Amino acid sequence: MQTCLILDDYQNAALGLADWARLSDRLAVSNITDHIADRDALVSRIEQAEILVIMRERTPFPADLLERLPRLKLLVTSGMRNLAIDGAAARARGITVCGTESSPTPPTELTWALILGFARHLPLENRNLRDGGPWQSTVGMDLAGATLGVLGLGKIGSRVAAIGRAFGMRVIAWSPNLDDARAAAAGVERAESKEALLEASDVVTIHLVLGDRTRGLLGEAELRRMRPSAILVNTSRAPIVDQAALVRALEESWIAGAGLDVFETEPLPADSPFRRLPNVLALPHVGYVTRNNYRTFFTQAVEDIEAWLAGAPIRLLS
Incomplete structure (x- = not known):
């Protein structure tokens, strides 16, 4: 069974705002509610995961971090734009990067x-x-x-x-x-x-x-x-x-x-x-933090993961 980690879930909201049970027969899903700023500590926490779900730019994913995550296969970000992800480095390593919609x-x-x-x-x-x-x-x-x-x-x-x-x-x-x-x-x-x-x-x-x-x-x-x-x-x-x-x-x-x-x-x-x-x-970057917006983020993250598992990923980031 593969592992999916949801990073930087500060409000401990992700698991309650989407139907993650749809993935339970294929994935072990858990969330991390604290922000891990230290790079070595971060790698230690997430290196066993094949799938990571991240919230905006809370944790950047530059090339040197991606290199230390050989098991990572799918990265799902909230929003359809995330400059904190090195997209070229992800593609070079065969990592699929998907996004979700966001309400204005x-x-x-x-x-x-x-x-x-x-x-x-x-x-x-x-x-x-x-x-x-x-x-x-x-x-x-x-x-x-x-x-x-x-x-x-x-x-x-x-x-x-x-x-x-x-x-x-x-x-x-x-x-x-x-x-x-x-x-x-x-x-x-x-x-x-x-x-x-x-x-x-x-x-x-x-x-x-x-x-x-x-x-x-x-x-x-x-x-x-x-x-x-x-x-x-x-x-x-x-x-x-x-x-x-x-x-x-x-x-x-x-x-x-x-x-x-x-x-x-x-x-x-x-x-x-x-x-x-x-x-x-x-304010602590809460402009997009509302129940409906979070529900969209995490519901579509589940959809992105399901589509990727089926071999037909959706909402790909360019």
Whole structure:
């Protein structure tokens, strides 16, 4: 009987959200709920598995790790894109890599949770209420009439933009390939440039795919173009923003603050400035973590495994 391990199941949710019993006559399935950062310890835990199910980029699979897993035959990731997997190295070793669908709704909702949480100072006001601190100590930011700048008008960005319009915001958007027709179809204005969007926006929210053209898209020069009263929200991928420049921007008040759900190193190191900066509302990369999205991930992971066992793998990653 082959072994299937589900990695980084932080919430211990995977086994209860899909019918893994369908595989019980062919596979021994178990989950690992802790994150194993040490490479040797990781190999020791997973080297006997023929099948691994992984969640996004929680554990990267570069070539040097794949080389240490000679038994591995199938790697299933949530989502249909995972830059943390060395696809070429996997193919060279005969490892099949499959994915699953992902809904744009959960990250859209979390984006607005961060925007609203920061705009109305919810963490501070809640803490004051619980701890007996000042009653009403902040003045909130009005969203109606403010400008929302959306970087990336895809499945998530277009939904975020629609909610911005519902709040009565002026919504502008920019991406390297955005044209007037696509912007008009989404009911937003197309900014002439990234710089124009940054200068005009009260809230800037990032919904771009990480790639060569978007890595480091916002650096010091771009962050300095933002308004001192503006908020930057990133629920996409951390490397789209130069992290050292972002820390400086927050420390030196180039911008009012940031709502962050993604980081270059996850879990976030204990000494990270993002844990201590008072003008950061940070979450542990939970934008896609909802019951329905997890149910889709793990149900389709079971389907991917069944198809692979039958010799006809589906949802192959290119």
